[in-house]
Amino acid sequence: MTKKQIEVWDRCLKVIRDNIPYQSYKTWFEPIVPVKLEENVLTIQVPSQFFYEWLEEHYINLLKKTIKKELGIHGRLEYSVIMDSSSSESRPYSVNYPTTERRATRNKPVIMPIDLNKGKTRDIPNPFIIPGLKKIKVESQLVDSYSFDNFVEGDCNRLARSAGWAISENPGKTAFNPLLVYSNVGLGKTHLVHAIGLQVKNNYPEKTVLYVKTNEFVNQYIDSVRNNNQNDFIHFYQMIDVLIMDDIQFIAGKEKTQDIFFHIFNHLHQNNKQLVLTSDKPPVELKGMEPRLLSRFKWGLAADLQVPDLETRIAILKNKLYKDGIEMPYEVIEYLAYSITTNIREMEGALISILAQSTLNKKAITLELAKQMIDKFVKNTTREISIDFIQKVVCDYFGLPLETINSKTRKREIVQARQLAMFFSKKHTKSSLATIGLHCGNKDHATVLHACRTVNNLVETDKRFRVYVEEIDKKLKL
Ligand code: ADP
Ligand code: MG
Numbered sequence: 001m002t003k004k005q006i007e008v009w010d011r012c013l014k015v016i017r018d019n020i021p022y023q024s025y026k027t028w029f030e031p032i033v034p035v036k037l038e039e040n041v042l043t044i045q046v047p048s049q050f051f052y053e054w055l056e057e058h059y060i061n062l063l064k065k066t067i068k069k070e071l072g073i074h075g076r077l078e079y080s081v082i083m084d085s086s087s088s089e090s091r092p093y094s095v096n097y098p099t100t101e102r103r104a105t106r107n108k109p110v111i112m113p114i115d116l117n118k119g120k121t122r123d124i125p126n127p128f129i130i131p132g133l134k135k136i137k138v139e140s141q142l143v144d145s146y147s148f149d150n151f152v153e154g155d156c157n158r159l160a161r162s163a164g165w166a167i168s169e170n171p172g173k174t175a176f177n178p179l180l181v182y183s184n185v186g187l188g189k190t191h192l193v194h195a196i197g198l199q200v201k202n203n204y205p206e207k208t209v210l211y212v213k214t215n216e217f218v219n220q221y222i223d224s225v226r227n228n229n230q231n232d233f234i235h236f237y238q239m240i241d242v243l244i245m246d247d248i249q250f251i252a253g254k255e256k257t258q259d260i261f262f263h264i265f266n267h268l269h270q271n272n273k274q275l276v277l278t279s280d281k282p283p284v285e286l287k288g289m290e291p292r293l294l295s296r297f298k299w300g301l302a303a304d305l306q307v308p309d310l311e312t313r314i315a316i317l318k319n320k321l322y323k324d325g326i327e328m329p330y331e332v333i334e335y336l337a338y339s340i341t342t343n344i345r346e347m348e349g350a351l352i353s354i355l356a357q358s359t360l361n362k363k364a365i366t367l368e369l370a371k372q373m374i375d376k377f378v379k380n381t382t383r384e385i386s387i388d389f390i391q392k393v394v395c396d397y398f399g400l401p402l403e404t405i406n407s408k409t410r411k412r413e414i415v416q417a418r419q420l421a422m423f424f425s426k427k428h429t430k431s432s433l434a435t436i437g438l439h440c441g442n443k444d445h446a447t448v449l450h451a452c453r454t455v456n457n458l459v460e461t462d463k464r465f466r467v468y469v470e471e472i473d474k475k476l477k478l
Contacts, residue, residue, distance in 0.1 A: 008042055009034035012066045019062055027266045028055060035080055040071050045080040050234065050263050052081045138240065140201065141211040145323075146194030152319050154312030157188060160303035164192055164276075168199035171207065171242050171274035176301040178265075178275035180248075182282050183305035186345030189278040192305070193244045196276055200242050207241040214250040221257050230260070237264045242274040248297075249279045252288035262293050269296070308344065310388050313337035316344060317351060326355065332370040339374050341386040350374055385428040385476055387439045391421045393475050397468070406441050419451035420469070424476060426452050 009032075017025050028051070036043040046052050055063065067075045148168075153161055163176045179196075181189050197209045224233035237243065243264075251257050268275055279286060282304065283297045308316065314337045321328055332354070340347040354373045358365045394417050395402045404414045405421055418440055425436040426448065433445035440448070458465040 005034040005037035005042060008037055008070050009044065011070055012042075012063075015066045015069065016059075016062060020059070021270075024270060027270070028059065040074050041076045041078055042067060042071065043078045043080050045082065047082055048259060048263075049081055050231075050260075052079050054263075055079075138208050138210055138236075140197060140209045142194050142197045142201070142209065144198065146191045147198050148195040150319065150323060151188065151191055151195050152308075152312060152315045154308050154315070156306040156308040156312060157192070160192060160305055163301050163303055164196040165199070167274060167276065168196050168203060171200050171204070172272040177269065178277050178297060178300040180277045180279060180283060180297050180300065180302040181305060182279045182302060184280065184307075184343070186343035187305040187307065188344060189305060190246055193246060193276050193278055197242060197244050200274075204241075208239065209242040209244070210237075210240045211244040211246065214245050214247045217245060217261070218251060218254060218257050221260055225256075234260060234264060238267045240268065240273065242276065243268055244276045246278050247280065248277045249281060249286060252286060255290070258290050258293055262290070262296070265293070265296055269299070275300075307342050310337055313341070313344070313347060317347065320348060320351065328354075328365050329367070331367050332365055335367060335370050336374065338386075338389050338392050341389065385424075387421070387425045387429055387431060387436060390424045390428065390476060391440070394421045394424065394472060397472050397475065408441070419454055420472065422448045422451040423455040423469075424472065428476060 013029060016029055031047050031051070033045040034042060035045045046055065063077060067077050148161075148165065151157075151161065160179075160181050163174075163179055164181075166174050167176055167179055181192055183189055194211060197211050200207055200209050221230075221233060224230045245261075251261060265275060267273075277297065283294055283302055286294060286297075314333060317333050317337055321333070336347060336350055336354075340350055350373060353376075354365060354370050357363065357373055358369060363369055391405050392402060395405060398413065398417050400414065400417055405418050407414070409415075422436055422440050422443075425431060425440070426433070429436070431439075433448040437443040437445050437448045455469065459469055460466075
């Protein structure tokens with residue numbers, strides 16, 4: 001078998017590479033496979049109909065020139081297009097298109113295979129000349145309350161927030177393209193990406209911003225296949241200036257949707273349009289994603305949102321209350337922030353339950369009410385007791401101010417409280433001895449180990465001490 005087509009195509013590629021931006025080369029030419037060379041006709045295989053149209057639309061002159069240079073004045077190019085057959089049983093198949101006669105062959109049977117409406121020939125619309133398309137008004141789907149003003153800044157979100165802010169000042173023109181924000185649920189991804197979109201609209205009212213949940217995108221794509229208007233679907237997305245896709249992990253394992261998204265992504269990126277994505281995992285841990293798509297996610301910035309620290313949690317609660325014009329005793333806010341640590345949405349949920357309870361039963365919002373509510377609330381969810389919470393409970397139990405745990409004091413009662421906090425942290429959290437030490441007065445792991453032994457010994461030898469430990473343990477597990 002002759003490999004002549006490979007040599008010829010390699011020489012073509014060398015020329016092409018020198019004539020277009022590297023990114024475009026990688027996107028549109030690297031995936032091409034030369035399959036045949038017969039009588040001056042080079043056949044190249046391209047991954048999809050869309051790919052073929054794109055090449056014809058954007059690179060036809062370059063391609064023609066290069067082919068003629070390599071194969072002489074009668075040299076020609078043909079495409080073998082891998083067709084995406086929409087029924088899942090049948091395998092992809094290929095259709096051959098000549099290049100230069102493309103427009104003349106538009107309505108001829110050669111393009112029939114992509115037509116799902118049997119018997120009708122379909123005029124493939126030219127994707128890039130659709131009259132009036134630009135005039136379509138896109139509703140951004142943004143939620144006004146998810147603004148930057150309402151997004152409390154903390155160490156947990158500083159990088160993602162400032163990257164988002166930079167993007168909203170200069171969409172598509174920063175190094176953060178795409179911006180991928182990832183975290184566990186309930187930590188503010190959706191809020192932050194809405195804030196970016198809203199701020200872009202403030203700064204650039206003429207720009208088209210679109211927020212879309214990835215599962216919606218998937219459904220829209222499925223509908224477009226069913227209705228045979230995939231091109232319109234693609235065009236719609238390709239005219240967006242700032243595309244925000246929430247929960248991108250939902251396209252994992254959906255190859256066809258990934259393929260389409262890949263093309264939309266490339267188009268937007270090449271035209272300096274902004275992409276903002278969120279996912280529940282860092283890119284490296286996303287399973288079921290095509291490598292070429294994953295590699296694109298890494299072009300920009302991947303920034304995570306972490307669990308907010310206590311101060312930030314309190315600030316978030318205060319912000320929410322202030323915004324809604326509600327007053328609440330500080331100790332209740334503090335208690336809430338102490339008790340629910342790993343999920344902001346849950347913390348807000350508990351706050352709402354407390355408010356609802358107090359309104360319904362016309363009870364004042366007291367610490368007692370908050371405790372009852374949170375106990376109910378937290379029991380339904382899997383709560384991980386935090387070191388912060390343990391310290392709070394231990395200090396409350398002995399009537400000590402919280403700060404003393406982290407102080408240098410060697411007073412007996414405080415040393416004891418500190419040791420108990422360490423002991424319970426070891427018992428109830430997954431934190432390492434070193435981490436526990438760090439959070440309990442900046443001690444090392446050996447001190448924590450010593451504390452745990454001391455507490456165990458005392459429990460066995462000192463009756464009163466044993467009661468302390470049992471009572472605190474009950475409070476922790478309330
Ligand atoms: P995710 O998309 O990560 O699951 P969301 O964006 O839906 O999380 O956030 C959950 C809730 O927490 C929302 O009501 C959001 O407004 C709130 N929230 C999260 N982070 C912050 C923050 N930094 N400041 C204020 N509210 C926040
Ligand atoms: Mg979300």
